[in-house]
Amino acid sequence: MDYILSKNTPRTGAGKSREVGPMGIVEQKTVAERARQAFDALTRAERQLANALLDNYPMLGLESITAVAESAGVSTPTVVRMAKKLGFGGFPEMQASLRAELQATISSPIAKHDQWAASALEGHLLSRFADAVTENIRQTLHQIDKTTFDAVADLLSDPERNVHVVGGRITRSMADHFFTHMQVIRPGVTQIASNSNSWPHYVLNMRAGDVLVAFDIRRYEHDILRLTEMARARDVTVVLFTDQWGSPAARHAAHRFHARIEVPSAWDSTTVILFISEALIAAIETRTWETTRARMNELEELFDKTRLFRKFV
Amino acid sequence: MDYILSKNTPRTGAGKSREVGPMGIVEQKTVAERARQAFDALTRAERQLANALLDNYPMLGLESITAVAESAGVSTPTVVRMAKKLGFGGFPEMQASLRAELQATISSPIAKHDQWAASALEGHLLSRFADAVTENIRQTLHQIDKTTFDAVADLLSDPERNVHVVGGRITRSMADHFFTHMQVIRPGVTQIASNSNSWPHYVLNMRAGDVLVAFDIRRYEHDILRLTEMARARDVTVVLFTDQWGSPAARHAAHRFHARIEVPSAWDSTTVILFISEALIAAIETRTWETTRARMNELEELFDKTRLFRKFV
DNA sequence: CAGGACCTGTAAAAAAAATTTCAGAATTAA
DNA sequence: TTAATTCTGAAATTTTTTTTACAGGTCCTG
Numbered sequence: 001m002d003y004i005l006s007k008n009t010p011r012t013g014a015g016k017s018r019e020v021g022p023m024g025i026v027e028q029k030t031v032a033e034r035a036r037q038a039f040d041a042l043t044r045a046e047r048q049l050a051n052a053l054l055d056n057y058p059m060l061g062l063e064s065i066t067a068v069a070e071s072a073g074v075s076t077p078t079v080v081r082m083a084k085k086l087g088f089g090g091f092p093e094m095q096a097s098l099r100a101e102l103q104a105t106i107s108s109p110i111a112k113h114d115q116w117a118a119s120a121l122e123g124h125l126l127s128r129f130a131d132a133v134t135e136n137i138r139q140t141l142h143q144i145d146k147t148t149f150d151a152v153a154d155l156l157s158d159p160e161r162n163v164h165v166v167g168g169r170i171t172r173s174m175a176d177h178f179f180t181h182m183q184v185i186r187p188g189v190t191q192i193a194s195n196s197n198s199w200p201h202y203v204l205n206m207r208a209g210d211v212l213v214a215f216d217i218r219r220y221e222h223d224i225l226r227l228t229e230m231a232r233a234r235d236v237t238v239v240l241f242t243d244q245w246g247s248p249a250a251r252h253a254a255h256r257f258h259a260r261i262e263v264p265s266a267w268d269s270t271t272v273i274l275f276i277s278e279a280l281i282a283a284i285e286t287r288t289w290e291t292t293r294a295r296m297n298e299l300e301e302l303f304d305k306t307r308l309f310r311k312f313v
Numbered sequence: 314m315d316y317i318l319s320k321n322t323p324r325t326g327a328g329k330s331r332e333v334g335p336m337g338i339v340e341q342k343t344v345a346e347r348a349r350q351a352f353d354a355l356t357r358a359e360r361q362l363a364n365a366l367l368d369n370y371p372m373l374g375l376e377s378i379t380a381v382a383e384s385a386g387v388s389t390p391t392v393v394r395m396a397k398k399l400g401f402g403g404f405p406e407m408q409a410s411l412r413a414e415l416q417a418t419i420s421s422p423i424a425k426h427d428q429w430a431a432s433a434l435e436g437h438l439l440s441r442f443a444d445a446v447t448e449n450i451r452q453t454l455h456q457i458d459k460t461t462f463d464a465v466a467d468l469l470s471d472p473e474r475n476v477h478v479v480g481g482r483i484t485r486s487m488a489d490h491f492f493t494h495m496q497v498i499r500p501g502v503t504q505i506a507s508n509s510n511s512w513p514h515y516v517l518n519m520r521a522g523d524v525l526v527a528f529d530i531r532r533y534e535h536d537i538l539r540l541t542e543m544a545r546a547r548d549v550t551v552v553l554f555t556d557q558w559g560s561p562a563a564r565h566a567a568h569r570f571h572a573r574i575e576v577p578s579a580w581d582s583t584t585v586i587l588f589i590s591e592a593l594i595a596a597i598e599t600r601t602w603e604t605t606r607a608r609m610n611e612l613e614e615l616f617d618k619t620r621l622f623r624k625f626v
Numbered sequence: 627c628a629g630g631a632c633c634t635g636t637a638a639a640a641a642a643a644a645t646t647t648c649a650g651a652a653t654t655a656a
Numbered sequence: 657t658t659a660a661t662t663c664t665g666a667a668a669t670t671t672t673t674t675t676t677a678c679a680g681g682t683c684c685t686g
Contacts, residue, residue, distance in 0.1 A: 036456055043663060044652095051557055054455055059416045062375055065644060075665040080645060091644065092672090102415075103372045124459055125599075129592040130450055137443055146437055173490035180483060181580060265595035266609070267494060271588045279442040282578035286438075296579070356633060378674060388635045393675060404674065405642090 030101050031094060032057055034086040045074045046082045061098045065091045128264050136260035136272045143244075143258055144276070152239050152255050153283035155211055159186060159291070162210045164202065164236075166192040168224055171215035174241065174273050178213065181281045184299060185292045196223040203227070208235035216240065216247035217261055217268060228252040241273050343414050344407060345370055347399040358387045359395045374411045378404045441577050449573035449585045456557075456571055457589070465552050465568045466596035468524055472499060472604070475523045477515065477549075479505040481537055484528035487554065487586050491526065494594045497612060498605045509536040516540070521548035529553065529560035530574055530581060541565040554586050 029037075035050045042050060052072035053061055060071055068091075069076040080091055088094040156163060163182060167175025172194050179191040192202045206212070212231045216224045220242075228238045228249040240253035243261045250256050257276050261268035285292050342350075348363045355363055365385035366374055373384055381404075382389040393404050401407040469476060476495060480488025485507050492504040505515045519525070525544045529537045533555075541551045541562040553566035556574045563569050570589050574581040598605050 032455060036458055045664060047559075055452055057455060059412060062412055064642080066642080076644070077646080077665065078663095081664095099372060099375055124462075125596050126454060126457065126459070126462060126589075126592050129588070129595065130454055133588055134447055134450060137447060141439060141443055144439065146439070149437075149439060170490075170493060173486040173493065176489060177483075177486035177583065180486065263591065263595070265591065266598050266605070267591070267594065269588075269591050270490070271584060271591060274587050275442070275446055275582075275584045276439075278576065278578065278580070278582050278584060279439050281580065282442065282576070283438050285579050292579070358634065377672080379672085389674070390636090390676080391634070394634095 031061065031086065031098050038086055042082065042085065045078045046085065048072055049074050049078055049082055058098045058102055061095060062102075125264070132263040133269060133271050136262070136269065137275060140244075140258070140260045140272050140276070148255050148257070149280070149283070153280060153287060155237060155239070155255075156182070156213075156280070156284050157186075157287035159188065159288075160209065161237075162188040162190065162205075162207065164190045164192055164206060164210060164212045164231075165214075166199075166212065166224065166227060167194070167215040168217070168221040170268075171217055171241070171270065171273070174215045174270055174277060175213075177274065178215075178277050178281070182284070184295060185281070185285050186288055186295075192227075196227075199223065199227055200230075203230050203234070206231055206234050206236045210236045211239060212236050213239045214241070214249060214253070215273065216249050217243040217259075217270070217273070218245065218247075220247045220249070225249045225252075241277065243268065344374065344399065344411050351399055355395065355398065358391045359398070361385055362387050362391055362395055371411045371415055374408060375415075438577070445576040446582060446584050449575070449582065450588060453557075453571070453573045453585050453589070461568050461570070462593070462596070465570075466593060466600060468550060468552070468568075469495070469526075469593070469597050470499075470600040472501065472601075473522065474550075475501040475503065475518075475520065477503045477505055477519060477523060477525045477544075478527075479512075479525065479537065479540060480507070480528040481530070481534040483581075484530055484554070484583065484586070487528045487583055487590060488526075490587065491528075491590050491594070495597070497608060498594070498598055499601055499608075505540075509540075512536065512540055513543075516543050516547065519544055519547050519549045523547075523549045524552060525549050526552045527554070527562060527566070528586065529562050530556040530572075530583070530586070531558065531560075533560040533562070538562045538565075554590065556581065 032054060035054060039047065039050060049068075049072040053068070056071075060068060063071075065076050065079050069079050072079075083091045083094040086094065088097065155161065163186075165175045165179045165182065167173070175191065179189060182189045183191075190202065190205070192199060212228065214224055214228055225248050228240070229252050231238055232252040237255075238249070238253040240247060240249055240256045242250060242256060242258060244258050246256070246258060257273075259272040259276060261270065261272065263269040263271075345367060348367060352360065352363060362381075362385040366381070369384075373381060376384075378389050378392050382392050385392075396404045396407040399407065401410065468474065476499075478488045478492045478495065480486070488504065492502060495502045496504075503515065503518070505512060523544075525541065527537055527541055538561050541553070542565050544551055545565040550568075551562070551566040552568045552570075553560060553562055554570050554572065555563060557571050559569070559571060570586075572585040572589060574583065574585065576582040576584075
């Protein structure tokens with residue numbers, strides 16, 4: 001940006017809201033902090049508003065009260081009431097506070113780099129983690145081949161092919177998640193139990209043309225390698241979710257997704273794997289929408305009948 | 314419905330002013346550019362105003378016309394006249410344009426398209442999904458209270474307290490993932506089976522001071538509500554991972570994490586929940602590092618002995 | 627130095643924003 | 657279930673903002 005930032009700051013943050021804490025120290029709370037803190041004390045409509053405000057923080061709050069109310073889908077009185085609950089005299093006062101915050105934020109170079117670090121999380125593990133994960137997503141996406149993704153989605157949308165899902169010690173949860181959703185989307189989906197002794201039984205049921213979706217990140221598991229090997233021997237197409245280095249099972253896989261998994265932790269992060277998996281589910285669901293919608297409706301009815309899940313909201 | 318998307322208007326960049334150039338190409342000019350360009354055509358008072366505006370760009374322009382006029386030492390009609398000279402319909406229109414600019418400037422630079430859209434994925438489901446997830450992470454982080462996060466990490470690091478983990482139909486995988494890691498980190502961790510009939514048995518083993526980590530996103534499950542209710546009645550601290558709207562179980566929870574879960578799919582995304590969960594695991598592991606390292610080493614040896622997992626790499 | 631063109635601010639009018647009131651709706655408690 | 661309480665938005669009201677009209681100014685030109 002080439003605009004000039006003021007050297008002199010005559011236009012001080014008009015009503016920068018302050019509060020005197022227990023120690024007599026002047027505390028400055030951002031509107032976001034106040035909203036978060038008071039969240040529990042807010043009513044339904046006010047929470048809806050708070051969410052909208054935080055969703056598009058802080059820009060939404062800088063519009064007129066009418067625009068804010070409309071965006072959040074609440075009435076203008078609700079906006080006023082919440083502003084007061086957050087400790088402001090009224091909406092304009094809250095807005096002035098937002099402007100002051102933004103002023104402070106925008107002049108700091110941190111803001112340019114990292115939006116979320118500018119909040120109270122500066123340097124906190126959470127924001128470092130967020131940086132790592134976001135960067136992992138970015139890099140993973142750079143490496144993913146669109147063609148592969150689409151091909152896999154097509155493969156898994158084919159009702160003629162049965163789908164088998166398997167995961168390892170850590171990735172079992174990912175396999176489970178994938179299975180749970182696929183099970184709703186289409187018939188013919190099997191989850192392979194985690195006890196590898198029983199795996200040969202599952203192989204017995206694999207037919208040529210079927211698809212085996214396997215999850216395997218370091219440290220790689222020998223049993224998964226064996227399973228994919230057996231599957232390929234039976235002309236089963238293997239789709240593998242693995243890390244950037246690649247499980248040895250990759251040699252048997254027709255399609256592979258390499259996710260970045262490193263984060264500031266003793267463990268690897270499976271967040272990006274879950275991300276791809278969810279995106280894939282979305283892609284498949286689009287392709288089989290007619291069937292899927294029917295199945296979802298049916299599932300709804302079953303839920304209602306069994307009262308297994310009571311409806312809220 | 315568990316799998317219904319909600320509307321959520323993505324706050325349009327209000328009146329971003331456009332102009333059609335000589336080539337018929339739509340040009341977007343910032344207010345600052347317009348002001349500088351038109352500077353020569355401005356009158357004395359207007360120049361004074363333009364300078365004030367640029368001196369404190371763009372914040373000054375976001376205040377009321379009265380405040381702007383006063384700050385610049387001119388009258389309000391002058392402000393209106395200049396706004397019109399710069400090609401806007403009036404002052405509010407210019408202000409909307411400023412807001413739109415600012416929005417573009419402060420939006421997380423990493424999150425924005427340029428990064429991965431540059432690859433072959435432009436417009437592809439994957440990149441839209443990535444946008445959504447990154448935005449979800451960003452927004453979730455905005456709402457997370459650092460204190461809560463740290464308090465929960467402390468709680469779960471306390472060896473005196475047993476930890477119980479439970480998830481719902483969809484979130485079971487998240488609970489499973491969390492359990493798998495916690496099991497390595499520390500002793501005294503129980504995974505509550507998914508069959509809710511057996512839950513009373515688990516409650517029987519909960520002692521005052523224990524922690525129950527529950528996962529529940531829409532559509533919220535009644536059994537989870539009941540379980541957390543029972544747990545709280547036994548003086549068990551409930552930690553809840555839920556979505557932005559909040560599971561009804563929230564009322565029994567001492568600590569809550571509200572994750573954003575909306576993505577372009579018929580289902581909600583649990584990626585952000587996994588992200589928080591992993592970050593939490595990392596935080597706990599840091600706090601209990603001495604114990605955890607010992608346990609990890611021991612686990613390694615056990616793996617070697619049982620040859621359950623063959624080493625690669 | 628008169629006349630005209632153009633600036634500029636005051637003040638009034640118009641429009642919009644913000645607040646308050648209040649009755650119906652929704653929720654909770656009994 | 658019913659009663660009590662709380663919440664919520666429509667509408668009216670008040671306040672503020674924004675625009676318009678217009679009456680001096682200023683400054684040039686002849």
